[in-house]
Amino acid sequence: MKPRCYRVAFLIFCFCLSLNLWSQSPALNSPQVEKRIDQLLKQMTLEEKIGQLNQYSQGAATGPGTGRSGYPEMVSKGEIGSIFNLTGAKETNQMQRIAMEKSRLHIPLIFGLDVVHGYRTTFPVPLALSATWDPALIERAARIAAKEASTDGVRWTFSPMVDIARDARWGRITEGAGEDPYLGSEIAKAYVRGYQGSLDSPDSIAACMKHFVGYGAAEGGRDYNTTEISDRTLREYYLRPFKAGADAGALTFMSAFNSLNEVPASANLFTLRQILRKEWGYKGMVVSDWQSLLELKNHGIANDDRTAAAKSILAGVDMDMEGNIYHTEMLDLVKSGVVPVSVIDESVRNVLRVKIALGLFEHPYADDTKSAFDGPIPAAYRQEARKAAEESFILLKNDNAGGHAVLPLTDVHKIAVVGPMADDAEDMLGAWGAKGNAKDVVTLKSALTEYASAHNIAVTFADDANSIPADADVVLVAVGENASLMTGEAGSRTHLDLPGHEIAEAAAKSGKPVVLLAFNGRPIVLTDVAPKMNAILEAWFPGVEAGPALVETLFGVANPSGRVTASFPRSVGQEPLYYNALSTGRPATGVDLTHPPTKSEEKYHTRYIDEQNAPLYPFGYGLSYSSFEYSAPKLSAASASAKAINAGDANAAIKVSAMVKNTSNRPGDEIVQFYIRQRGTSVARPVRELKGFQKVTLAAGETKNVEFTLSRKELAFWNIDMKEVVEPAELSVWIAGDSVSGTPAKIEIKP
Numbered sequence: 001m002k003p004r005c006y007r008v009a010f011l012i013f014c015f016c017l018s019l020n021l022w023s024q025s026p027a028l029n030s031p032q033v034e035k036r037i038d039q040l041l042k043q044m045t046l047e048e049k050i051g052q053l054n055q056y057s058q059g060a061a062t063g064p065g066t067g068r069s070g071y072p073e074m075v076s077k078g079e080i081g082s083i084f085n086l087t088g089a090k091e092t093n094q095m096q097r098i099a100m101e102k103s104r105l106h107i108p109l110i111f112g113l114d115v116v117h118g119y120r121t122t123f124p125v126p127l128a129l130s131a132t133w134d135p136a137l138i139e140r141a142a143r144i145a146a147k148e149a150s151t152d153g154v155r156w157t158f159s160p161m162v163d164i165a166r167d168a169r170w171g172r173i174t175e176g177a178g179e180d181p182y183l184g185s186e187i188a189k190a191y192v193r194g195y196q197g198s199l200d201s202p203d204s205i206a207a208c209m210k211h212f213v214g215y216g217a218a219e220g221g222r223d224y225n226t227t228e229i230s231d232r233t234l235r236e237y238y239l240r241p242f243k244a245g246a247d248a249g250a251l252t253f254m255s256a257f258n259s260l261n262e263v264p265a266s267a268n269l270f271t272l273r274q275i276l277r278k279e280w281g282y283k284g285m286v287v288s289d290w291q292s293l294l295e296l297k298n299h300g301i302a303n304d305d306r307t308a309a310a311k312s313i314l315a316g317v318d319m320d321m322e323g324n325i326y327h328t329e330m331l332d333l334v335k336s337g338v339v340p341v342s343v344i345d346e347s348v349r350n351v352l353r354v355k356i357a358l359g360l361f362e363h364p365y366a367d368d369t370k371s372a373f374d375g376p377i378p379a380a381y382r383q384e385a386r387k388a389a390e391e392s393f394i395l396l397k398n399d400n401a402g403g404h405a406v407l408p409l410t411d412v413h414k415i416a417v418v419g420p421m422a423d424d425a426e427d428m429l430g431a432w433g434a435k436g437n438a439k440d441v442v443t444l445k446s447a448l449t450e451y452a453s454a455h456n457i458a459v460t461f462a463d464d465a466n467s468i469p470a471d472a473d474v475v476l477v478a479v480g481e482n483a484s485l486m487t488g489e490a491g492s493r494t495h496l497d498l499p500g501h502e503i504a505e506a507a508a509k510s511g512k513p514v515v516l517l518a519f520n521g522r523p524i525v526l527t528d529v530a531p532k533m534n535a536i537l538e539a540w541f542p543g544v545e546a547g548p549a550l551v552e553t554l555f556g557v558a559n560p561s562g563r564v565t566a567s568f569p570r571s572v573g574q575e576p577l578y579y580n581a582l583s584t585g586r587p588a589t590g591v592d593l594t595h596p597p598t599k600s601e602e603k604y605h606t607r608y609i610d611e612q613n614a615p616l617y618p619f620g621y622g623l624s625y626s627s628f629e630y631s632a633p634k635l636s637a638a639s640a641s642a643k644a645i646n647a648g649d650a651n652a653a654i655k656v657s658a659m660v661k662n663t664s665n666r667p668g669d670e671i672v673q674f675y676i677r678q679r680g681t682s683v684a685r686p687v688r689e690l691k692g693f694q695k696v697t698l699a700a701g702e703t704k705n706v707e708f709t710l711s712r713k714e715l716a717f718w719n720i721d722m723k724e725v726v727e728p729a730e731l732s733v734w735i736a737g738d739s740v741s742g743t744p745a746k747i748e749i750k751p
């Protein structure tokens with residue numbers, strides 16, 4: 001290349017970077033693809049264009065339906081762009097054949113489904129997966145889900161749900177990665193990579209970043225409720241995982257149900273047009289949530305379907321999920337000049353780009369000699385599901401009794417298992433089980449029975465604690481939430497007690513060591529029950545390999561390494577509860593919060609008079625059968641220049657490291673966490689923020705040096721002028737095993 005060409009190439013590169021184009025999927029930014037779409041658009045009638053913007057559900061419903069049927073005829077007329085909840089290679093092919101052979105322009109349909117934590121091979125629920133702090137594992141789980149779903153004709157999943165959730169009352173907290181934007185972003189990228197694979201290969205499925213945006217901040221934790229989020233909080237927390245997903249190449253986004261700062265998210269020009277399209281340069285497709293466009297009427301910003309449809313498309317929602325209002329209203333809206341045809345063209349372009357990216361025009365059909373249900377679940381998939389479950393378990397408590405820890409179980413001859421969850425296959429699938437089948441689940445009862453008979457251990461099972469044998473060595477209590485009723489969509493609760501806790505409390509009266517196995521989809525309140533238990537294993541809803549994973553963990557074949565990603569409250573009254581909070585002007589540091597205030601200096605602090613401020617189990621917390629020790633952080637420099645870091649000077653970055661030692665005689669995994677706090681900045685920053693983590697495996701007695709970097713990415717925040725920059729600050733850094741422990745080191749960020 002001649003120097004001039006270099007310069008031109010460089011300028012184009014900078015331009016693309018400034019538009020964020022480079023970071024997104026190349027398939028969304030290809031001139032050839034755009035040309036191909038131009039050709040198609042030229043041939044399409046207005047009716048056919050609008051047809052691409054309609055999506056209908058065949059079968060399952062998560063809200064009121066349209067009352068429509070007769071999709072085959074609509075497809076033949078080019079009136080539908082996507083169908084969801086239709087699965088099976090034969091079934092989808094049959095519908096696809098109508099689109100490919102009978103519709104005038106032969107544009108393929110795209111079939112969608114909520115493949116949230118597995119298709120047939122059900123993995124632990126997403127909140128549990130986040131507790132693994134293992135993006136590579138999550139990517140592999142998503143890849144397996146994509147392979148199975150695509151075998152059955154599904155090429156689009158409505159996942160990942162990347163809503164930051166700070167309130168455990170919200171049932172949908174189970175579908176996401178918890179409260180932290182850094183961890184949430186790493187996990188978001190992992191899902192996208194896993195689902196989309198190499199994109200145009202037949203086993204790739206499009207990811208969908210949902211729910212854009214702010215849905216997780218529902219007031220009072222009540223599903224679908226109003227959200228009020230400042231622009232800074234929106235950008236600093238709620239938007240980050242979405243941006244990470246867009247940058248990783250996610251092909252689609254879903255607009256949310258909630259109203260955000262008085263404007264419903266599905267008609268929100270600021271988030272959909274300004275942020276997503278303009279600032280991020282996003283070229284994928286935006287689908288509404290289930291009838292969320294029609295619901296603009298209930299929100300009160302449209303008095304009829306026509307206005308709702310107009311507001312939605314003008315705000316940038318390309319596809320109407322099950323609302324039927326683009327179908328009934330759009331033609332007239334365009335003809336009467338309310339909606340410019342250029343807006344329709346842009347939306348159709350977004351839809352076609354996704355279909356082209358997936359290679360659907362070339363390979364519209366699934367191989368109908370195959371099904372995800374041919375034979376049993378492959379052993380390799382089961383192994384991944386088991387590993388995922390084991391890594392997701394959080395050991396919340398593990399007492400020493402008689403000189404050794406209660407878990408792992410050693411030297412037991414008789415085990416009493418009580419509680420209904422021990423043999424409950426259905427609940428192990430969690431919410432949004434896709435095509436997961438209870439028949440594929442190995443329960444605790446079946447896995448433990450097999451293990452016990454091979455190891456000469458007697459086991460008894462009962463649903464209550466009345467018949468614990470007198471000679472039992474230990475009692476396992478398996479209780480928890482009803483997955484479909486109490487968790488997931490429309491599963492909000494105001495009481496966060498653990499259903500079945502009374503069984504655990506009764507078992508404690510037996511005087512034997514009691515291990516609580518808690519099955520739940522959200523952080524629960526264990527304040528009263530925890531002191532009565534000798535050990536607590538948070539098991540979540542672990543999926544098809546629930547039983548084997550639990551048995552391996554109970555007997556120490558697997559060593560728990562899961563860590564909390566959404567704070568476990570002491571009391572529901574503490575919600576919303578999250579670790580990365582601001583200090584307030586009257587922090588309660590140094591105040592004894594375990595009793596009501598007795599004098600005024602104890603009273604006039606940010607506190608409750610009847611409960612502590614801290615969660616029962618904080619973000620990042622989790623025990624192991626091993627034990628770990630951290631050295632104080634070591635710094636490559638004690639100061640840095642904000643100016644140099646802002647300019648992207650790699651030499652200005654600081655390295656922070658610590659020695660982490662396994663002080664036990666058992667190998668184990670530790671999740672080493674890196675936190676910062678900035679003081680003296682133009683806006684208040686959280687008391688701690690996660691800026692890095694590494695999962696390290698340490699042999700007994702082994703020590704490893706774990707290093708993190710502080711650069712622009714870790715230090716920049718949305719300042720008083722709403723610019724994302726690094727400011728001069730007094731910085732504290734921690735390398736620790738959770739969000740509340742560790743020794744800080746100080747760094748000065750100079751101007």
Ligand code: NOJ
Pocket residue numbers: 062114158210289290489
């Ligand atoms: C409503 C839910 O909010 C959304 O997450 C889901 O993808 C759609 N229904 C489709 O089932």
